[in-house]
Amino acid sequence: MLPWKRVLRPLTALLLTAAVAAVPAATAHASTATATATATSSGWNDYACKPSAAHPRPVVLVHGTLGNSIDNWLSLAPYLKTRGYCVYSVDYGQLPGVPLFHGLGPIDKSAQQLSDFVDQVLSATGAAKADLVGHSQGGMMPRYYLKFLGGAAKVNALVGLAPDNHGTDLDGLTHLLPYFPGAGDLIKATTPGLADQITGSAFLTKLNEGGDTVPGVHYTVIATRYDEVATPWRSQYLSGGDVHNVLLQDLCPLDLSEHVAIGLFDRIAFHEVANALDPAHATATTCASAFS
Numbered sequence: 001m002l003p004w005k006r007v008l009r010p011l012t013a014l015l016l017t018a019a020v021a022a023v024p025a026a027t028a029h030a031s032t033a034t035a036t037a038t039a040t041s042s043g044w045n046d047y048a049c050k051p052s053a054a055h056p057r058p059v060v061l062v063h064g065t066l067g068n069s070i071d072n073w074l075s076l077a078p079y080l081k082t083r084g085y086c087v088y089s090v091d092y093g094q095l096p097g098v099p100l101f102h103g104l105g106p107i108d109k110s111a112q113q114l115s116d117f118v119d120q121v122l123s124a125t126g127a128a129k130a131d132l133v134g135h136s137q138g139g140m141m142p143r144y145y146l147k148f149l150g151g152a153a154k155v156n157a158l159v160g161l162a163p164d165n166h167g168t169d170l171d172g173l174t175h176l177l178p179y180f181p182g183a184g185d186l187i188k189a190t191t192p193g194l195a196d197q198i199t200g201s202a203f204l205t206k207l208n209e210g211g212d213t214v215p216g217v218h219y220t221v222i223a224t225r226y227d228e229v230a231t232p233w234r235s236q237y238l239s240g241g242d243v244h245n246v247l248l249q250d251l252c253p254l255d256l257s258e259h260v261a262i263g264l265f266d267r268i269a270f271h272e273v274a275n276a277l278d279p280a281h282a283t284a285t286t287c288a289s290a291f292s
Helices: 004-020 025-029 032-041 076-081 107-125 142-148 173-179 183-190 202-208 259-264 267-277 287-291
Strands: 059-062 087-090 130-135 155-161 218-223 243-247
Touching: 059 076, 059 107, 076 087, 076 267, 087 107, 107 130, 107 142, 130 267, 142 155, 142 202, 155 267, 218 267, 267 287
Parallel strands: 059 087, 059 130, 130 155, 155 218, 218 243
Antiparallel strands: none
């Protein structure tokens, strides 16, 4: 029999590889200085921006696991900026000595980072509330902020792109963990943000008990049936008051976007994000929205 450490290595690598699918390849090649310059020159993370009467709330973008505040939003941030929004993006869940690949720290601590960032944005813009748009973990983690950290008083809407609201089984891979003693503990010790997202984790149990939503916040979930990371994809949906669950393929059967594409460059999904941020002026999302 192989020593357990030799067996655990490939399993852990497999789980990490699946999570890496949630972040664009460009992350590995970007520098922090270049990324910050990209955001500023593209018009987002501009703290001089003042929300307009048409769009009175700043939009805070929340990246996914192993993502960062720039690479996850190279398409969506400019998309929203050109439509008149003040747009900001936050980094969270950093591990010591791990640059660029964020969202790996304990999710309750990440939610506190989001709370601090929203306060900073509201102070700079003078707005009473913000809207949040998150991809993957970034669509789920803010719910902890809303439910336990007072975020409901500061947030109008939460829009999740492929959010793992009830965890993920990584297409069944996590069901193998009990067969490898110590594997779960290893993941929790080294990358607690990953462990927190496994279906049935203590974090998710706390997050979802008593209901998925809190009063006063508008929730939108945008999912794709081709998701290979936040699985099963129906587990992304929320139950409760003021929830709009959307399947991309119901809007455009030709949309083949999976977990990565829905957050990175799918303009059909982006159109539905814009509708969620401004429902009073929403227009039908169709396959033609890819060209809007």
